[in-house]
Amino acid sequence: xxxxxxxxxICAGCGLGERLxxxxxxxxxxxxxxxxxxxTHPFLCSEEGVAMIRADIESEGVTHAAxxxxxxxxxxEAFNFPTTAIARGNLRExxxxxxxxxxxxxxxxxxxxxxxxxxxxxxVKAMTQPAGNPNTGMNKTLLVVGGGISGMTAAxxxxxxxxxxxxxxxxxxxxxxxxxxxxxxxxxxxFKSPEDTxxxxxxxxxxxxxxxxxxxxxxxxxxxGAPGRFKVDIAVESGPTVTEDIGAIVQATGFTLYDAGKLPxxxxxxxxxxxxxxxxxxxxxxxxxxxxxRADGKEVKSVVFVQCAGQRDASGEHLxxxxxxxxxxxxxxxxxxKDANPDVDAVVLYTxxxxxxxxxxxxxxxxxxxxxxxxxxxxxxxxxxDGLSVKFHDLILDDxxxxxxxxxxxxxxxxxxxxxxxxxxxxxxxxxxxxxxxEGEVKPVSILNLTYRxxxxxxxxxxxxxxxxxxxxxxxxxRTAIYAAGPVRxxxxxxxxxxxxxxxxxxxxxxxxxxxxxxxAHPRSGDLSFPTARLEGCTQxxxxxxxxxxxxxxxxxxxxxxxxxxxxxxxxxxxxxCPVRVISFENYSVNTVGAQIKAVNIPDEFxxxxxxxxxxxxxxxxxxxxxxxLNRNCYSAYVRAIPVRCLGSVNxxxxxxxxxxxxxxxxxxxxxxxEDYQCxxxxxxxxxxxxxxxxxxxxxxxxxxxERVLDLEVAITDLHTLPRKIDDYVAKIQQIGPSPFKGx
Amino acid sequence: MSELxxxxxxxYKNNFLKEIEEQAxxxxxxxxxxxxxxxxxxxxxHFHPGWEHPPQEIFMMIRAGKREEVLTSPxxxxxxxxxxxxxxxxxxxxITHIMHGxxxxxxxxxxxxxMQPTLHLSQTFWNNCIKTGRVxxxxxxxxxxxxDGFMAGxxxxxxxxxxxxxxxxxxxxxxxxxxxxxxxCKDVQGIHRMLAKARELEAKRKGAKAQAA
Numbered sequence: 001x002x003x004x005x006x007x008x009x010i011c012a013g014c015g016l017g018e019r020l021x022x023x024x025x026x027x028x029x030x031x032x033x034x035x036x037x038x039x040t041h042p043f044l045c046s047e048e049g050v051a052m053i054r055a056d057i058e059s060e061g062v063t064h065a066a067x068x069x070x071x072x073x074x075x076x077e078a079f080n081f082p083t084t085a086i087a088r089g090n091l092r093e094x095x096x097x098x099x100x101x102x103x104x105x106x107x108x109x110x111x112x113x114x115x116x117x118x119x120x121x122x123x124v125k126a127m128t129q130p131a132g133n134p135n136t137g138m139n140k141t142l143l144v145v146g147g148g149i150s151g152m153t154a155a156x157x158x159x160x161x162x163x164x165x166x167x168x169x170x171x172x173x174x175x176x177x178x179x180x181x182x183x184x185x186x187x188x189x190x191f192k193s194p195e196d197t198x199x200x201x202x203x204x205x206x207x208x209x210x211x212x213x214x215x216x217x218x219x220x221x222x223x224x225g226a227p228g229r230f231k232v233d234i235a236v237e238s239g240p241t242v243t244e245d246i247g248a249i250v251q252a253t254g255f256t257l258y259d260a261g262k263l264p265x266x267x268x269x270x271x272x273x274x275x276x277x278x279x280x281x282x283x284x285x286x287x288x289x290x291x292x293x294r295a296d297g298k299e300v301k302s303v304v305f306v307q308c309a310g311q312r313d314a315s316g317e318h319l320x321x322x323x324x325x326x327x328x329x330x331x332x333x334x335x336x337x338k339d340a341n342p343d344v345d346a347v348v349l350y351t352x353x354x355x356x357x358x359x360x361x362x363x364x365x366x367x368x369x370x371x372x373x374x375x376x377x378x379x380x381x382x383x384x385x386d387g388l389s390v391k392f393h394d395l396i397l398d399d400x401x402x403x404x405x406x407x408x409x410x411x412x413x414x415x416x417x418x419x420x421x422x423x424x425x426x427x428x429x430x431x432x433x434x435x436x437x438x439e440g441e442v443k444p445v446s447i448l449n450l451t452y453r454x455x456x457x458x459x460x461x462x463x464x465x466x467x468x469x470x471x472x473x474x475x476x477x478x479r480t481a482i483y484a485a486g487p488v489r490x491x492x493x494x495x496x497x498x499x500x501x502x503x504x505x506x507x508x509x510x511x512x513x514x515x516x517x518x519x520x521a522h523p524r525s526g527d528l529s530f531p532t533a534r535l536e537g538c539t540q541x542x543x544x545x546x547x548x549x550x551x552x553x554x555x556x557x558x559x560x561x562x563x564x565x566x567x568x569x570x571x572x573x574x575x576x577x578c579p580v581r582v583i584s585f586e587n588y589s590v591n592t593v594g595a596q597i598k599a600v601n602i603p604d605e606f607x608x609x610x611x612x613x614x615x616x617x618x619x620x621x622x623x624x625x626x627x628x629x630l631n632r633n634c635y636s637a638y639v640r641a642i643p644v645r646c647l648g649s650v651n652x653x654x655x656x657x658x659x660x661x662x663x664x665x666x667x668x669x670x671x672x673x674x675e676d677y678q679c680x681x682x683x684x685x686x687x688x689x690x691x692x693x694x695x696x697x698x699x700x701x702x703x704x705x706x707e708r709v710l711d712l713e714v715a716i717t718d719l720h721t722l723p724r725k726i727d728d729y730v731a732k733i734q735q736i737g738p739s740p741f742k743g744x
Numbered sequence: 745m746s747e748l749x750x751x752x753x754x755x756y757k758n759n760f761l762k763e764i765e766e767q768a769x770x771x772x773x774x775x776x777x778x779x780x781x782x783x784x785x786x787x788x789x790h791f792h793p794g795w796e797h798p799p800q801e802i803f804m805m806i807r808a809g810k811r812e813e814v815l816t817s818p819x820x821x822x823x824x825x826x827x828x829x830x831x832x833x834x835x836x837x838x839i840t841h842i843m844h845g846x847x848x849x850x851x852x853x854x855x856x857x858x859m860q861p862t863l864h865l866s867q868t869f870w871n872n873c874i875k876t877g878r879v880x881x882x883x884x885x886x887x888x889x890x891x892d893g894f895m896a897g898x899x900x901x902x903x904x905x906x907x908x909x910x911x912x913x914x915x916x917x918x919x920x921x922x923x924x925x926x927x928x929c930k931d932v933q934g935i936h937r938m939l940a941k942a943r944e945l946e947a948k949r950k951g952a953k954a955q956a957a
Contacts, residue, residue, distance in 0.1 A: 353778070363778070364776065364835070367775050367776050367778075368775070368776070370761075370775060372761070372775070372807050373778070373779070374804070374807060374808070375779050375804075394804070394808065396779055396800065396801060396804040397801060397804055397805060397808065397810075399808075402808070
């Protein structure tokens with residue numbers, strides 16, 4: 001203890017000096033905060049102010065500093081002292097900017113500021129400066145699973161950035177679907193004609209690249225370890241299994257075309273002249289620019305493209321989603337016909353023509369060539385004479401009996417992701433009455449064969465696509481340093497897949513570098529703290545291992561948790577889950593938050609000054625509060641906000657402690673969960689909320705009203721509504737009356 | 745006229761879209777329609793019961809090969825040339841002009857609806873104005889008033905007599921035009937030669953198009 005030295009620094013700039021009684025804050029830090037050094041500076045984040053702190057660290061031996069100035073999200077570069085534990089008292093965004101500058105507000109505003117000084121002092125005393133994860137892996141080789149356009153792009157991009165790559169492909173050649181195309185949708189001005197796929201160039205580049213090692217006819221037999229030190233067994237067909245040391249993984253396993261055999265009403269299987277888009281590419285490749293011939297050798301004079309075949313299906317029988325690329329693909333294929341022979345009748349039957357990217361120009365180019373686009377829903381394709389008859393409902397003319405004759409029909413079937421085993425279904429209890437898998441149905445084969453306790457593959461989201469934070473971090477899966485790219489993540493075309501793979505490769509490189517430095521990957525990128533458990537107190541309940549959204553915690557033979565620090569994203573969900581509270585981070589623990597809760601001065605019940613605790617997610621809710629402050633959106637002086645890493649890290653003890661010590665209410669602010677989740681830790685806010693639902697039983701036991709705990713979904717954009725919600729809640733708590741626990 | 749119709753029908757067989765592209769003024773734009781329906785939604789006469797098929801539908805019918813239905817339709821004749829569709833079309837199709845082009849083609853084939861008011865006005869106006877190069881307003885008004893018979897014409901004339909007298913007083917209407925006097929172009933022969941040349945060029949262009957087909 002003797003080597004610890006605590007200091008508090010109070011800033012008087014940005015109007016703090018005019019609005020607050022700084023001398024009183026100093027006294028609070030000294031007497032109640034028990035800080036050995038307390039200094040005030042008129043402009044703390046200036047060079048001079050920072051130099052003052054640095055001098056104290058160097059000559060006075062300050063190890064812990066409470067900086068009472070602006071929000072912890074502001075001036076992070078100025079207040080960066082790597083060897084010193086820092087807590088920030090938020091006097092600017094947390095107090096003066098959200099309080100009116102009036103005489104009657106002065107007293108409560110000052111009380112608010114004093115509490116934040118107390119909290120910062122209490123927090124810093126409970127912290128230690130993290131030293132970083134010692135259990136690092138230094139390997140910087142990227143494993144790319146899948147040798148299609150996405151995989152090849154990821155490999156080439158990583159190699160260009162100077163990293164070694166191991167590229168594993170299941171089949172005997174690289175190129176994937178793109179290698180089977182005649183041409184691809186144009187990527188350049190004027191977007192009028194199909195262009196070369198570019199696969200040959202990529203193959204040559206990979207062959208010539210000494211950084212890329214390719215395994216063909218190979219699959220991943222086993223993936224163990226953690227970011228920076230994965231050990232991956234690669235099973236090569238008719239050869240020995242090779243083990244590679246890997247730093248990070250890009251899964252670019254792509255898609256399979258939806259089985260057109262499930263569409264007998266559209267003639268597939270009944271006539272050889274009904275093909276899917278891949279089938280048409282094969283015919284076009286065979287024709288090589290000449291007139292396209294059918295399977296029976298007859299030159300095609302009329303062709304009908306059926307869009308959304310087995311896609312966007314509301315009946316639940318086929319794919320419910322749009323695969324995004326098929327409209328452009330059909331346009332491209334219709335142009336194959338028109339370019340070979342302008343007299344071929346090419347008709348595209350669509351319900352909504354969706355041409356992302358620059359597809360609109362391409363669409364016009366096809367119309368200019370005379371491809372006919374008709375809005376209609378195809379009901380049936382039947383063999384008629386030598387060709388086929390397509391029956392459809394013309395949606396513009398509302399003609400239910402419209403019909404076209406064609407030599408060839410092309411079905412635009414959708415993309416089905418190759419995402420391996422759905423690990424959620426492995427753990428889901430068997431529901432009674434649920435159908436067993438049909439006879440002959442192929443059971444999905446694991447792709448990564450991870451040795452993680454949570455299952456062998458990365459988690460899936462909707463319709464079998466791999467999970468990722470759709471809006472903000474599309475490549476991040478729930479397995480650190482494993483990134484999904486290309487159509488395995490969502491349906492997409494070649495251009496999007498290339499972009500995707502490049503992004504994923506860059507993220508994978510970041511993850512390897514962070515792992516090597518013992519730091520967290522996204523979203524707490526650069527965080528040196530990591531969870532540790534006091535195992536002598538552990539009851540082996542396994543909640544932490546089950547709840548960890550990232551599969552970071554395994555169990556040893558005695559069912560104690562084993563942390564894989566480099567897989568960890570530092571959300572603290574394990575800490576929130578632990579019923580005996582043995583899990584903590586050096587700078588974020590049950591104590592650091594608990595001490596802040598206890599530090600707040602609770603006025604007695606006769607003062608009519610309620611105290612409401614806000615536990616706000618640092619990713620969305622806390623920034624929303626900061627931005628509300630920036631806009632000077634005022635709110636009540638009775639709230640005390642503490643940022644938490646995620647709602648998932650909120651341990652129920654904080655809430656019971658707060659209510660026990662006389663707080664009148666607790667507001668929890670976290671991200672949206674569920675289907676369109678916004679949680680930066682994917683499952684954190686959901687798990688946190690589930691845990692909080694149990695708090696109400698505790699409230700009942702304490703004889704408290706359930707309204708004393710409020711769970712609020714907050715997005716970063718709520719800066720204008722949030723202050724009103726806070727005020728409403730304060731009013732409600734005042735209506736209910738003071739907590740009976742005051743003064744105990 | 746119906747002979748031309750038979751010729752065209754035979755030449756293009758089932759490809760009505762191609763026929764419109766080659767024969768109707770601005771017909772080459774029809775294929776570029778993307779069926780968004782903005783034209784139909786923008787048309788002020790769409791709420792009028794006479795507009796059987798709005799432009800979007802006409803275009804679709806052309807693509808679907810509904811030759812007879814399109815060419816005999818009164819719909820294109822209902823266009824008031826307000827240019828709302830033209831301005832709003834996201835594909836920049838000159839829809840107003842296309843409507844006129846199709847209407848004119850239908851007229852050429854002799855399939856346009858008989859006694860359709862717009863058609864009647866256009867025809868009367870044209871025949872009137874090419875005579876001297878300027879419109880003979882009295883005769884144009886007469887032929888429009890007496891379109892539905894002698895008694896109806898008298899009735900209409902009486903209804904409008906105050907307006908006519910006012911115009912005469914203000915010297916905006918020369919009553920002598922009824923006898924063939926009144927304003928005309930300085931070089932009437934020149935106008936006639938110009939129109940003849942235009943017809944010749946038009947025929948040449950259409951012939952070339954048909955040849956290319």
